[in-house]
Amino acid sequence: MTTAVEMSAPATRPPQSAVRVVVVGAGFAGLAAVKALAGRHGQSSRVDVTLVDQHNYHVFTPFLYQVATALLEPTGAAHPVRPLIRGLRDVEFRLAQVSGFNFRLHRVESDHGSIDYDYLIVATGAVNDYFQNADIATKTFSLNQLDAAQELRNHILSCFEAAVWVTDSVERSRLLTFAVVGGGPTGVEFSAALSVLVHELVARDFAVISGAEPRVVLVEGSTALLTSFAPDLQDKAHRALRARGVQIESTALVAEVDKDGLVLKDGRRLASATVVWAAGVRANPLADCFPATGTRGRVMVGATLQVERHPEVFVVGDSAEIPGRSGALPMLAQVAIQSGRHAARSVLALSSGGTVSTFHYRDLGTMAVLGRGDAVAQIGRVHLTGLSGWLAWLAVHLARANSWQTKATVMFDWVSGLVFTDRPVRLITRPTVEPTSSETGARRPDTRAEPVRSVAFAKADLPSVNVANTHRWGRVAALAWWSQDYPGLRPKPTRQKGIAALRGRALRLRHVLTGDKSSAED
Numbered sequence: 001m002t003t004a005v006e007m008s009a010p011a012t013r014p015p016q017s018a019v020r021v022v023v024v025g026a027g028f029a030g031l032a033a034v035k036a037l038a039g040r041h042g043q044s045s046r047v048d049v050t051l052v053d054q055h056n057y058h059v060f061t062p063f064l065y066q067v068a069t070a071l072l073e074p075t076g077a078a079h080p081v082r083p084l085i086r087g088l089r090d091v092e093f094r095l096a097q098v099s100g101f102n103f104r105l106h107r108v109e110s111d112h113g114s115i116d117y118d119y120l121i122v123a124t125g126a127v128n129d130y131f132q133n134a135d136i137a138t139k140t141f142s143l144n145q146l147d148a149a150q151e152l153r154n155h156i157l158s159c160f161e162a163a164v165w166v167t168d169s170v171e172r173s174r175l176l177t178f179a180v181v182g183g184g185p186t187g188v189e190f191s192a193a194l195s196v197l198v199h200e201l202v203a204r205d206f207a208v209i210s211g212a213e214p215r216v217v218l219v220e221g222s223t224a225l226l227t228s229f230a231p232d233l234q235d236k237a238h239r240a241l242r243a244r245g246v247q248i249e250s251t252a253l254v255a256e257v258d259k260d261g262l263v264l265k266d267g268r269r270l271a272s273a274t275v276v277w278a279a280g281v282r283a284n285p286l287a288d289c290f291p292a293t294g295t296r297g298r299v300m301v302g303a304t305l306q307v308e309r310h311p312e313v314f315v316v317g318d319s320a321e322i323p324g325r326s327g328a329l330p331m332l333a334q335v336a337i338q339s340g341r342h343a344a345r346s347v348l349a350l351s352s353g354g355t356v357s358t359f360h361y362r363d364l365g366t367m368a369v370l371g372r373g374d375a376v377a378q379i380g381r382v383h384l385t386g387l388s389g390w391l392a393w394l395a396v397h398l399a400r401a402n403s404w405q406t407k408a409t410v411m412f413d414w415v416s417g418l419v420f421t422d423r424p425v426r427l428i429t430r431p432t433v434e435p436t437s438s439e440t441g442a443r444r445p446d447t448r449a450e451p452v453r454s455v456a457f458a459k460a461d462l463p464s465v466n467v468a469n470t471h472r473w474g475r476v477a478a479l480a481w482w483s484q485d486y487p488g489l490r491p492k493p494t495r496q497k498g499i500a501a502l503r504g505r506a507l508r509l510r511h512v513l514t515g516d517k518s519s520a521e522d
């Protein structure tokens with residue numbers, strides 16, 4: 001629920017010792033803004049920065065398709081915000097869902113209360129665009145959030161497990177048909193990675209269903225894939241996907257999605273238990289708080305990224321319709337990073353009594369991965385394909401990843417995948433064992449269901465933070481943690497010594513996460 005905008009003269013406020021800057025959104029744009037603001041000073045005063053996000057982690061969206069296809073742990077595509085801003089001076093983080101803005105009182109409204117600002121930078125990104133079709137929204141999977149990518153991975157793996165039990169060839173084929181809607185970079189990268197996964201999976205581990213060939217079908221409304229790329233790269237992507245066994249349906253528009261699959265506008269039906277929606281995004285609904293929105297619901301900003309009549313408010317990244325040389329700038333991470341930085345510099349200039357400058361975007365190129373060691377990259381006039389494209393993609397994305405820990409996790413999982421030619425993260429961690437089984441066709445009973453645990457731990461409840469799911473070592477720690485609440489499950493005396501240290505660590509972890517001192521002193 002967003003709060004309507006209030007337009008009038010700025011509130012007068014008593015002189016402050018520090019300039020208060022609130023940055024909403026810890027995505028690419030918000031983090032770039034915070035880093036550029038940290039520890040800086042206005043003309044005569046300190047700049048205090050409050051970063052607000054609805055999650056306590058930053059998501060590296062370019063890796064989400066790898067989470068969904070079991071190539072990467074979720075920790076490879078997301079990193080907690082607090083360590084990312086650790087060491088940045090005069091920056092604090094607040095976990096809250098922002099519900100609106102009071103521009104008259106210079107106030108951000110959230111589910112945890114309000115925060116006052118002198119300058120506001122809004123960087124709340126984008127959401128999937130379902131073109132107001134409720135069926136598409138509820139019956140398709142998406143890739144734009146960490147939860148969604150994990151859920152999709154669980155579902156894909158569950159489809160294979162379910163197919164083993166099915167004797168009816170039509171139903172088995174439905175379970176093993178994966179439809180991806182949208183032939184942009186997200187749809188192409190996901191289709192390529194999924195194709196490798198499903199063919200490898202069946203060949204290796206599902207001999208019993210090897211007769212039913214799994215299919216990945218990429219449905220695209222226009223005549224070509226990757227329409228924002230040059231024609232030679234579009235062709236290359238088309239050929240590479242075909243070679244990987246992806247069935248490409250061009251000029252095919254989706255009319256409806258139901259529990260059995262999707263129906264195209266030309267009347268053709270595709271029976272599929274998995275429809276992944278990668279057909280477009282629009283600005284976060286918070287954009288509706290602003291007086292003027294443009295294409296894809298984005299907030300219209302001027303060339304300085306400021307909002308009309310509110311020079312103290314900047315909107316950046318995917319939420320903003322930023323004027324470029326040939327129309328609005330695309331919704332890309334580079335646009336977000338550069339615009340976030342620019343807004344931060346403008347805030348510093350304004351708070352020092354200076355003026356703001358026009359934002360100029362530097363196009364650093366676009367890339368899409370087409371499988372192991374294969375990518376297309378368009379960097380100015382340079383077009384790279386195959387291994388050179390992939391190496392360029394690798395270098396750019398590893399450099400962009402926000403922490404060394406993320407880089408290390410990603411490298412470890414990738415190298416492990418290459419060496420063992422297997423997907424290291426093929427875990428079904430949520431009980432999505434019956435894909436699209438409900439009468440309504442809704443794709444899952446509960447998207448936030450608890451992770452599957454062994455029967456022995458079925459009644460155990462991990463307090464608030466799901467450590468088991470957030471870190472590889474978390475699973476070990478969680479086991480020891482759970483054992484605290486279930487004395488009957490504690491290890492036998494002979495094994496106690498080795499596990500005592502682990503328990504000690506778990507207790508300290510529990511203390512840090514819950515503030516439960518008694519458990520730490522146990």
Ligand SMILES: Cc1cc2nc3c(=O)[nH]c(=O)nc-3n(C[C@H](O)[C@H](O)[C@H](O)COP(=O)(O)OP(=O)(O)OC[C@H]3O[C@@H](n4cnc5c(N)ncnc54)[C@H](O)[C@@H]3O)c2cc1C
Pocket residue numbers: 024025026027028029030052053054055057058059061062063064065096097098099123124125126143144145185186284286316317318319331332333334336367
């Ligand atoms: C699957 C996928 C793959 C992509 N791959 C690429 C790629 O390879 N290269 C590329 O350049 N671009 C890619 N993009 C696009 C890129 O992710 C976006 O352009 C970029 O993330 C925009 O940055 P942002 O800071 O505006 O928004 P985001 O990075 O989305 O950050 C928005 C932040 O705002 C927070 N937020 C939202 N609403 C609220 C609220 N109400 N209260 C508090 N916080 C809130 C969110 O939690 C989030 O942390 C991809 C996008 C997706 C979905």
